[in-house]
Amino acid sequence: MLSKLITLGMLVTFGASAHEMTPAYPEVKTSHVKNVVKVEMSLFNSREEIKYYQIDLFDLNWMNIPFSTTYRIIKVEYKEHKSFDVYIREIDMDEAVYLCTTSKVKRTNTSRTLISSRICSRLDGEPT
Amino acid sequence: MKYSIAILSLCAFPALANVEITGSVEAKCVIQTTKSGAYGNPIASKLSTTPADGGILPIVRYDVSIADAYIASITHPTAFSSSPSLTDTVAWTGSTSVTQTSVAGMSAYEAAKTVVGNTTNFNLTLAGSTWFSTASSAVYGSAKPLPGGTYTAVVQASCIAK
Numbered sequence: 001m002l003s004k005l006i007t008l009g010m011l012v013t014f015g016a017s018a019h020e021m022t023p024a025y026p027e028v029k030t031s032h033v034k035n036v037v038k039v040e041m042s043l044f045n046s047r048e049e050i051k052y053y054q055i056d057l058f059d060l061n062w063m064n065i066p067f068s069t070t071y072r073i074i075k076v077e078y079k080e081h082k083s084f085d086v087y088i089r090e091i092d093m094d095e096a097v098y099l100c101t102t103s104k105v106k107r108t109n110t111s112r113t114l115i116s117s118r119i120c121s122r123l124d125g126e127p128t
Numbered sequence: 129m130k131y132s133i134a135i136l137s138l139c140a141f142p143a144l145a146n147v148e149i150t151g152s153v154e155a156k157c158v159i160q161t162t163k164s165g166a167y168g169n170p171i172a173s174k175l176s177t178t179p180a181d182g183g184i185l186p187i188v189r190y191d192v193s194i195a196d197a198y199i200a201s202i203t204h205p206t207a208f209s210s211s212p213s214l215t216d217t218v219a220w221t222g223s224t225s226v227t228q229t230s231v232a233g234m235s236a237y238e239a240a241k242t243v244v245g246n247t248t249n250f251n252l253t254l255a256g257s258t259w260f261s262t263a264s265s266a267v268y269g270s271a272k273p274l275p276g277g278t279y280t281a282v283v284q285a286s287c288i289a290k
Contacts, residue, residue, distance in 0.1 A: 017162075024194075112165060112167060117161065117286075122290070
């Protein structure tokens with residue numbers, strides 16, 4: 001319990017410059033389109049230098065799986081929460097495993113390493 | 129009159145109700161870029177993030193709210209994302225290490241890490257925060273001096289639900 005409280009406190013206290021996507025194990029819902037399912041996700045950007053995130057869907061071997069969403073590269077302002085829906089064909093759901101968002105880094109004019117962050121949720125359910 | 133007073137007194141009392149506050153802790157991973165790295169140029173043919181070479185190690189922090197739900201996967205660069213025109217090959221090396229932890233047991237992550245190609249994987253078996261630093265070095269072919277200009281490379285920090 002104490003460790004959870006400390007963790008939550010740290011998440012609140014040191015939340016600056018972070019990339020966060022939830023849920024880790026999203027619920028797959030029916031959509032308004034026949035034979036297509038929907039996954040509702042939420043993204044939070046507190047990386048000041050990042051404005052765009054790319055959405056990708058992969059199978060267990062990290063091969064791309066087709067999907068549809070409003071924008072594959074979404075603009076998320078600093079300290080902004082953004083919800084987005086991902087639509088996947090039912091026939092692809094047997095293969096779809098990782099739903100990821102990746103930060104798009106900007107070119108700079110200093111010699112440095114840039115950090116691209118990627119968070120992946122699992123569509124095939126929580127481990128038992 | 130008595131009835132009126134009784135009715136009014138009922139109206140005057142505020143309505144009382146218990147309002148519940150509920151919350152839940154769900155699996156969540158937050159990647160924080162604690163420090164962007166910088167390349168030092170200790171010799172003409174080499175760029176390195178190692179402090180001894182004049183560089184700065186990039187540091188990322190992973191915060192996980194639930195134990196044993198995520199894998200941290202960090203990939204050091206094997207190419208420049210932007211650089212002056214290079215005519216020879218570049219030899220890349222790199223590594224990722226645990227540098228700081230919020231829970232003592234996390235120090236075992238370093239010994240348990242697995243390296244596949246240029247990617248280092250850490251099994252985040254405990255809830256809390258872990259800091260990782262990535263060393264990256266690039267040596268230009270045949271010890272030629274690197275052309276003047278700006279060099280940028282990308283470290284990919286992934287947090288993957290198990």
